[in-house]
Amino acid sequence: MKYTNNIFTVENCSLKKVVQKFETPIFCYSQKRIKENIKKFKESFKSFSPIICFSTKSNSNLEILKEIKNNGLGADVVSKGELMIALKAGVNPKKIVFSGVGKTKSELLYAIDKNILLINCESRSEILVVEAIARSKKKKVDIGIRLNPNTDAKTLKQISTGKKENKFGINEKIFIEVSKYIKNSKFLNLKCLSVHIGSQILDHKPYQKMLNVLDKLIKKMDFKFEYIDLGGGMGIDYNKDNKKFDFKKYNQIINKFLKKNKAKIIFEPGRSIIGDSGILISKIIYIKESSKKDFVIMDAAMNDFMRPALYGAEHRIIPLKKTKKMTHKSYDFVGPICETTDKFLTTNKFQKLNENDYIIICDVGAYGSSLSSNYNIRPKPAEILIKGSKINVIKKRQKLEDLI
Numbered sequence: 001m002k003y004t005n006n007i008f009t010v011e012n013c014s015l016k017k018v019v020q021k022f023e024t025p026i027f028c029y030s031q032k033r034i035k036e037n038i039k040k041f042k043e044s045f046k047s048f049s050p051i052i053c054f055s056t057k058s059n060s061n062l063e064i065l066k067e068i069k070n071n072g073l074g075a076d077v078v079s080k081g082e083l084m085i086a087l088k089a090g091v092n093p094k095k096i097v098f099s100g101v102g103k104t105k106s107e108l109l110y111a112i113d114k115n116i117l118l119i120n121c122e123s124r125s126e127i128l129v130v131e132a133i134a135r136s137k138k139k140k141v142d143i144g145i146r147l148n149p150n151t152d153a154k155t156l157k158q159i160s161t162g163k164k165e166n167k168f169g170i171n172e173k174i175f176i177e178v179s180k181y182i183k184n185s186k187f188l189n190l191k192c193l194s195v196h197i198g199s200q201i202l203d204h205k206p207y208q209k210m211l212n213v214l215d216k217l218i219k220k221m222d223f224k225f226e227y228i229d230l231g232g233g234m235g236i237d238y239n240k241d242n243k244k245f246d247f248k249k250y251n252q253i254i255n256k257f258l259k260k261n262k263a264k265i266i267f268e269p270g271r272s273i274i275g276d277s278g279i280l281i282s283k284i285i286y287i288k289e290s291s292k293k294d295f296v297i298m299d300a301a302m303n304d305f306m307r308p309a310l311y312g313a314e315h316r317i318i319p320l321k322k323t324k325k326m327t328h329k330s331y332d333f334v335g336p337i338c339e340t341t342d343k344f345l346t347t348n349k350f351q352k353l354n355e356n357d358y359i360i361i362c363d364v365g366a367y368g369s370s371l372s373s374n375y376n377i378r379p380k381p382a383e384i385l386i387k388g389s390k391i392n393v394i395k396k397r398q399k400l401e402d403l404i
């Protein structure tokens with residue numbers, strides 16, 4: 001993705017062509033970038049060839065999931081809907097793990113019928129429900145238990161999941177208790193110890209701490225897990241300030257861990273696979289002047305892309321067509337929705353913008369379209385996947401008729 005003759009291009013496709021052909025806002029993905037990210041991820045950990053289960057909640061577009069499956073990945077799902085779409089994309093059930101604190105009986109029944117790799121249980125009560133279903137089906141079901149390692153991921157507090165005050169996982173004491181129970185169960189197979197401490201993690205140290213906790217617990221339990229599921233969470237460089245996650249370091253510390261604890265590693269990456277492969281193209285409806293700044297009112301809003309409103313996340317905004325004219329007036333990039341948090345970014349310096357210009361919100365591939373909603377009865381945007389110079393529509397823009 002780069003500027004060619006001052007026009008932003010994705011692979012061999014000028015976005016000028018895209019906005020001539022399609023309405024905005026529109027999500028646009030690069031197939032090549034997805035492939036590169038997967039290749040890089042696999043190479044980073046090739047010394048122990050992990051099972052890589054793509055986090056379906058980060059992007060649940062069927063065609064994107066097919067791309068990811070075609071590159072050899074499995075899926076991490078957190079609802080029956082996600083499990084259904086992963087299976088529809090052709091993901092091998094033996095490469096699917098099911099996480100989540102509130103799986104219902106009907107969701108668990110479905111997952112058990114589909115013989116997926118693992119159900120990662122997050123409470124004593126859930127384990128009992130899985131056991132009851134397994135008993136009724138006279139089946140032995142493979143499960144993991146998600147540990148809450150009480151590790152601070154040092155990321156945005158809204159996307160931190162591994163501290164004891166977070167709802168996720170089971171604490172060490174109860175973990176040991178339920179493990180004993182499972183070992184004596186005729187209907188449950190304890191196969192996996194799973195963790196996921198949060199998202200957009202840029203420092204390897206929280207992972208080091210997490211692995212130390214696992215190491216101690218395994219020693220204490222004197223039990224051999226077939227799988228250790230380390231979750232996802234590897235961050236990406238949203239601000240282009242070169243704060244990159246150090247995959248090499250993470251690989252090293254896992255290798256050290258594996259020397260003491262032999263097991264098959266599972267990862268559940270979302271953002272690091274799909275985050276920087278997607279952009280959101282938007283058109284400027286109005287520019288409204290105010291005393292200190294100008295409001296750039298776009299046709300994309302928080303319902304289309306929620307991370308800034310939901311987490312205060314910052315995503316770079318760049319023009320579709322670069323010009324030389326700069327302004328030093330602050331711009332507030334906002335959407336049309338009746339909420340003050342419907343704002344994407346404030347800039348101090350930007351090229352001078354005009355009404356009807358197009359702009360691009362960067363790195364929206366993860367938790368972009370999958371988090372979109374119909375707030376204000378706004379139809380969800382179309383999604384396109386670019387392959388070389390070909391544009392594939394992978395989701396049609398919703399019609400108002402569908403909503404009313």
Ligand SMILES: *Cc1c(COP(=O)(O)O)cnc(C)c1O
Pocket residue numbers: 055057058076078099100196198199200231232233234268269270271272366
């Ligand atoms: C969200 C989530 C992931 C993916 O996290 P990323 O930061 O996108 O890699 C993995 N595992 C679980 C259990 C999750 O909830």
